[in-house]
Amino acid sequence: MKTPVCEMLGIEYPIFAFSHCRDVVAAVSKAGGLGVLGVARLTPEKLETELNWIEKEIGDRPYGVDAQIPAKLYGDEAGGLTLAELEARIPEGHRKFANDLLSKYGVPELPPGLSPDSGRNYADSREAFSRDKELALLDVALQHRIKLIASALGAPPPQLVEDAHRKGIRVAGLVGAKKHVMRHLDAGVDIIIAQSYEAAGHTGDIGGMVLVPEIVDAVAPVPVLAAGGIATGRQFAAALALGAQGAWTGSVWLTTEEAETHPILKEKLLRATSSDTVRSRAESGKPARVLRTAWTEEWDTNPASPGTLPSPLQWLLSADAYDRIERAAYSSEGARQLMGYGAGQVVGLMNQVKPVQQVIFEMVDEYLSVAQRFADVFTENGGSDR
Amino acid sequence: MKTPVCEMLGIEYPIFAFSHCRDVVAAVSKAGGLGVLGVARLTPEKLETELNWIEKEIGDRPYGVDAQIPAKLYGDEAGGLTLAELEARIPEGHRKFANDLLSKYGVPELPPGLSPDSGRNYADSREAFSRDKELALLDVALQHRIKLIASALGAPPPQLVEDAHRKGIRVAGLVGAKKHVMRHLDAGVDIIIAQSYEAAGHTGDIGGMVLVPEIVDAVAPVPVLAAGGIATGRQFAAALALGAQGAWTGSVWLTTEEAETHPILKEKLLRATSSDTVRSRAESGKPARVLRTAWTEEWDTNPASPGTLPSPLQWLLSADAYDRIERAAYSSEGARQLMGYGAGQVVGLMNQVKPVQQVIFEMVDEYLSVAQRFADVFTENGGSDR
Structure with a gap:
């Protein structure tokens, strides 16, 4: 299941985990995925503490941050x-x-x-939708060993992308429809995250079965991650089948042992x-x-x-x-x-508290059993792959 | 990609095609899938004509019909x-x-x-939502060589399932949420069709990435077909990855050459x-x-x-x-x-008029290239399967 984004970011499995909880972020990176800390609800001071903690915890392993940088803000017209x-x-x-x-x-x-x-x-979190605060948070993050910045709620400012690239940090942009893609590509993002109707948080209304291949085709050769409805290896495999290079997950971590x-x-x-x-x-x-x-x-x-x-x-x-x-x-x-x-x-499939590592390993193992089932088509068992 | 439903119905590929157009139904069955004629908008007399035409066209190949049998009807309370x-x-x-x-x-x-x-x-079609008319249509269909009856808008009447089974005809029921599953299983259906938010027609609001594995787990070992958002081989592969045994398609046929x-x-x-x-x-x-x-x-x-x-x-x-x-x-x-x-x-991915056969063959070929990509994980190329 290794795809080019694995090499791009130095990870074992193309499983990206968004969480507001540093313990989850660290556990995912330690299990071979990429933990991504949501920063919007923190102060710059607290973010500094969280990132230092994560880096101490995970050693050299890669991790990232996710920021909400609204393209349009209430009050912009008033300066x-x-x-x-x-x-x-x-x-x-x-x-x-x-x-x-x-x-x-x-x-x-x-x-x-x-x-x-x-x-x-x-x-x-009361200032979570402030652009200045978000950029102050990113200033903190840019001083750390992060490998990825994900930008939700709009394309990232080109200056941010430039600053990140100068430090070897990759930038990903979340989109919910094809029409939002160009703004992100123009800003210079390295990865597009196609966030579907099923997903938690600020979503559009196109289901993942349609959105993912549509975005993959629209931005090729830029890699795409599928977000929305992914908590198991079958869903991870489906995302890769649709042409995504990885899965961007979120909800599934809320019921892990590590989650606060x-x-x-x-x-x-x-x-x-x-x-x-x-x-x-x-x-x-x-x-x-x-x-x-x-x-x-x-x-x-x-x-x-x-x-x-x-x-x-x-x-x-x-x-x-x-x-x-x-x-x-x-x-x-x-x-x-x-x-x-x-x-x-996908909350409907989250029925048991598990350690983060178990969630990752089960996703990988279930992916492999889907791959085995698919591979059988090329062998003598090809006539009956289930 | 052969799954047990292929054997159950005698088809080459587990691609099911719903259409109101007999030409599409025949072309799909001739290309190795299962054409399914929507009967709700016909009169019993016209249905007789259509089914005779299809059978002449496809010879011994299997096909099916889809009926809307509403569980609850406006006016029921008035008899x-x-x-x-x-x-x-x-x-x-x-x-x-x-x-x-x-x-x-x-x-x-x-x-x-x-x-x-x-x-x-x-x-x-003005009587399309009449239960009596629908059962009269099914009476006609039961006199033909159909292999499948699909029941939309509610679980099929147990008597219908019994009549069908006596003639070796399989019955499938469409569901949009887990809570509808039991009524269909109790009625004795052989196949469940999980119809997701992305789909055309009367849909629920659960996206396919979540609905399909959820229904697969809920009804196992009864086979499930995935409906919604499937027009290409990547989507067909995603459906199989999610645990479905086949794809139930509809929209994609509307822009085929054969479609009226x-x-x-x-x-x-x-x-x-x-x-x-x-x-x-x-x-x-x-x-x-x-x-x-x-x-x-x-x-x-x-x-x-x-x-x-x-x-x-x-x-x-x-x-x-x-x-x-x-x-x-x-x-x-x-x-x-x-x-x-x-x-x-999925209408967003339908941008070109194609013959039915081409759509089927492209779905199969694209499925095979996904399967090859997945199979590479087990070979020396496993480190980079794209």
Whole structure:
């Protein structure tokens, strides 16, 4: 299953793992894949700590980072807005709807004076959609031994690609439709990630069976990774069959032993079926696939809902709510109903907590058994390859 | 690529082709796949003619039929409704909206007294959602040398499965989610068709990368065919990698040489991208993936739209409109904008008219090159299989 991207990045298996959790990133790189740390929810200081930890953990093995660099930002027309200015743009009715929801589901306020570093996973993420903050994070990352920068939410700035290339770092761009490809190629990316409808997070609406070969043909000879619906070796093999050079995975790591996923959320993910996700604007303001929860249902279908706000205004409401929900979820059934997270449809196949290494090895082994089945067509057993 | 379903049905390649066009059905069976005629839009008399023609054309080769047997029908609570009773339930406002749309886009009425057999492709299809008519069609089919009956829109009646099995005919059931599987297994189907979000027609919302392995695991050892997003050998290989025993295809045949697709529609399909379809209730009243057209947009997004009607009431309006649109499309730009058809996202990869045989042979050859690439992992070239 070695493809040119394996050589390009010095990895054993073309399995890329996006995670907000440094433990997962390190474990994937140690198992032969490429761990990729999502940086958007960190501060530059904390990122420095995380990357130092990862490098100590994995030694010389390669790893990468993923940044959200929005091509268009709310407030651009006003020359960019500060966090305080963004806060001021949230209408009172939306704020009230969010607060009333939390009350309705029995989620208390946070204890007064709680520090951002004390059990508030989302406090640092309130600036996640700021371009300046994202570039400051990348400045930190560029001082480290990363091998890959992935750019979500739009093509990366050409200057970033140049800086990365000067340091021998490869750049990948996520696309959800063919029409977005040119902007990335023009920016000079080395790899395109075709993110399909099935995927967690900010997705388009083209299914992977169609999107992957379409993007492969559109960008050849630039290598393509398939993202969306990949948690097992059969899906990994399908991605390679479609012409991708590797798999970009995310959801599957949320239920691994190493993942610092909130325990209640982990349980919800393990129980969820492939029908329990929804593409909703209720989390970030942009369409993103997340678990279907009371939070998404109330925003999307309650007749009293004021409708969701544009990104990042909606995210500011969600981040505040999520901190309250996480804290309350141990004791409040209502909080558990509201609790959600980005999750792909593949969540339906995630039914057991496993170590990261086991997930990787099982993907590889299952890929090999598909390959063996396919190889049989060329032997005397060719007449019956199953 | 031979799988047990090849032996079960006596076919060379596990490529199943759904089509309303007898020429396509015959050409697929002659090329080594299994042609499957959609019967829902025919009368029993015409079906008799079509099946006799196909059998004369293909000799001893196997073929099948596909029927829509709705599990639940509008009017069931009233003991079933006649066509006239259904017509009477269409509100005046909806009828007016449909007629006004046709006027707005410059589509004239049909010439007075036009017979159903004179250039009205949809006239016979107005009873397509009647259970009695569908069973009458199947009575005709059961008197022929068919090898397969596929049941869409719900599990087949157990009596039908029994009748089919007594004649050595296999029965397949289409499902769009795991929760529908048990009803089909209980009815005794021999094959499950996992129809994904990408597919044309009445689809669910789970992408193929997730749905196929999920259904394969849920029904094992019953064989599964993958439907949705399959037009090329890479996609065929991906379906087999996911654990399917074959591919159930549909859209790809619409632009073949043999297909009796309306010439203007064929052009629209060849030009369409993967983003040019929509899951809409505007055609049949149930969510179905179709080309995005002025017809779907006006029903779904025009503020003046009265909303779509339940199936089959909406279909009665669509069928009447489609006959007028087909007739006008040669000369009216408006008719061309309204003109649509069931089409999967894979329409973005259908850019050239080809003979049916070429499509099949290219699928097989491309599958074989994927298999060769996968097989290389076991040889000295294993280090670089692309």
